Amino acid sequence: MDETKIILTDAEMPTAWYNIQPDLPEPLPAVLHPGTGKPVTPDDLAPLFPMALIMQEFSPERYIEIPEEVQSVYRTWRPTTLHRAYQLEKALDTPAKIYYKYEGTSQAGSHKPNTAIAQAYYNKQEGIKRITTETGAGQWGSALSFGCMFFGIELKVYMVSISYHQKPYRRIMMEAWGAKCVPSPSMDTEVGRKMLAEDPDCPGSLGLAISEAVEDAVSREDTHYSLGSVLNHVLMHQTIIGLETKKQLEKAGAYPDVIVGCIGGGSNFAGMFLPFIKDKISGKNPDLRIINVEPASCPTLTKGLYAYDFGDSAGLTPLMKMYTLGHHFMPPPVHAGGLRYHGMAPIICHLHKLGIVEAQSAHQLDTFKAGITFARSEGILSAPETMHAIKVTIDEALKCRESGEAKTILLCHSGHGHVDMAAYDAYLSGKLTNYDYPEEKVKQALAELPQVPTD
Numbered sequence: 282m283d284e285t286k287i288i289l290t291d292a293e294m295p296t297a298w299y300n301i302q303p304d305l306p307e308p309l310p311a312v313l314h315p316g317t318g319k320p321v322t323p324d325d326l327a328p329l330f331p332m333a334l335i336m337q338e339f340s341p342e343r344y345i346e347i348p349e350e351v352q353s354v355y356r357t358w359r360p361t362t363l364h365r366a367y368q369l370e371k372a373l374d375t376p377a378k379i380y381y382k383y384e385g386t387s388q389a390g391s392h393k394p395n396t397a398i399a400q401a402y403y404n405k406q407e408g409i410k411r412i413t414t415e416t417g418a419g420q421w422g423s424a425l426s427f428g429c430m431f432f433g434i435e436l437k438v439y440m441v442s443i444s445y446h447q448k449p450y451r452r453i454m455m456e457a458w459g460a461k462c463v464p465s466p467s468m469d470t471e472v473g474r475k476m477l478a479e480d481p482d483c484p485g486s487l488g489l490a491i492s493e494a495v496e497d498a499v500s501r502e503d504t505h506y507s508l509g510s511v512l513n514h515v516l517m518h519q520t521i522i523g524l525e526t527k528k529q530l531e532k533a534g535a536y537p538d539v540i541v542g543c544i545g546g547g548s549n550f551a552g553m554f555l556p557f558i559k560d561k562i563s564g565k566n567p568d569l570r571i572i573n574v575e576p577a578s579c580p581t582l583t584k585g586l587y588a589y590d591f592g593d594s595a596g597l598t599p600l601m602k603m604y605t606l607g608h609h610f611m612p613p614p615v616h617a618g619g620l621r622y623h624g625m626a627p628i629i630c631h632l633h634k635l636g637i638v639e640a641q642s643a644h645q646l647d648t649f650k651a652g653i654t655f656a657r658s659e660g661i662l663s664a665p666e667t668m669h670a671i672k673v674t675i676d677e678a679l680k681c682r683e684s685g686e687a688k689t690i691l692l693c694h695s696g697h698g699h700v701d702m703a704a705y706d707a708y709l710s711g712k713l714t715n716y717d718y719p720e721e722k723v724k725q726a727l728a729e730l731p732q733v734p735t736d
């Protein structure tokens with residue numbers, strides 16, 4: 282029998298992140314200034330981000346060194362373990378070989394500290410004292426609280442209101458690490474006050490919380506903004522996941538046929554698949570399948586339009602070419618709060634448009650059913666976001682049972698669900714429901730896309 286846990290030592294942890302940009306078959310579409318329609322310059326972004334991160338956003342370098350201070354914090358939990366899912370394989374009676382990379386062992390419980398640590402570090406280097414950000418289910422807010430704590434930076438988190446109330450424990454985690462957290466929409470910004478005046482019961486959305494955090498950051502000299510997903514540099518920081526996994530699979534003498542992950546803004550999954558997709562683009566492994574999984578109620582890649590849109594709901598951010606449901610789209614309140622986003626990482630959208638990656642959507646009840654199967658085999662109580670990837674991993678493994686093929690399936694397991702017990706309770710007591718694709722609301726939001734050149 283092969284190893285059940287494939288482990289790397291501290292010394293084997295990769296020391297550089299991988300940047301896909303020089304290896305893309307076609308360059309990414311430009312990011313546009315919303316006022317002029319011209320490509321944004323580094324100076325346009327300087328009020329929001331440190332210059333080191335802005336340079337990474339547009340970098341043509343294939344590898345970027347991970348600073349030693351960042352590596353040393355990474356080593357408090359990394360490298361993470363790659364597991365062979367023998368118990369799940371047995372439960373499914375499948376000939377498939379299932380591996381999962383488990384990012385739930387970080388102190389915040391997900392992959393998000395991989396970029397939070399790096400972002401806090403570069404802001405500190407530039408003398409920034411305070412950061413603002415948004416959070417959905419609270420995963421990003423807690424991860425950035427953890428990162429800011431290491432580098433002595435003050436943090437204010439705008440947390441999507443529905444999650445703030447459904448999931449108080451992540452707010453408490455943020456406070457324990459020293460951050461301040463308010464429900465979004467809040468009374469602390471212009472955008473928030475306007476929204477609350479229109480709809481006092483507004484459940485909020487990631488897009489709206491981003492607007493609040495950006496407004497706060499640009500209004501203060503000592504403050505920057507930080508985004509937990511979507512942007513090129515965030516995806517690059519997450520490639521530590523895929524780079525470690527590649528080494529681990531080499532140790533196991535394996536290579537994936539299928540890689541599966543869940544996508545909210547796309548960072549955990551891109552972090553896993555980008556180091557592998559290099560092999561697909563170069564023709565070394567042309568048959569590699571990469572499956573992005575999203576909620577049926579917020580199906581950006583499977584139902585959205587490939588167009589220029591804002592990253593936030595108020596229209597404060599630069600325009601990015603991406604699959605979008607429209608920046609005014611307010612996704613239904615599924616428990617996978619981290620997947621409730623109208624847009625998607627431009628890198629993933631570009632690869633999808635080029636036909637290099639695929640996408641599927643899953644209904645909430647089916648994802649919980651899969652999550653429970655995983656809990657009752659491998660034992661891990663997964664985050665509702667991760668359950669989307671587990672659902673499709675199980676589908677693929679069951680297809681192997683039908684066909685008798687022993688495919689190698691690699692699952693990016695983005696985090697645990699220990700703070701999502703209320704959602705588990707709702708599912709186990711039969712109270713959880715599905716949310717259908719809100720076609721009318723999307724149609725309405727897509728009618729309000731900004732007017733810019735599209736090709």
Ligand SMILES: *Cc1c(COP(=O)(O)O)cnc(C)c1O
Binds near residue numbers: 393511548697
């Ligand atoms: C935030 C989050 C996601 C979604 O964000 P991505 O940027 O798409 O990775 C997925 N899983 C978990 C556990 C999360 O916390």
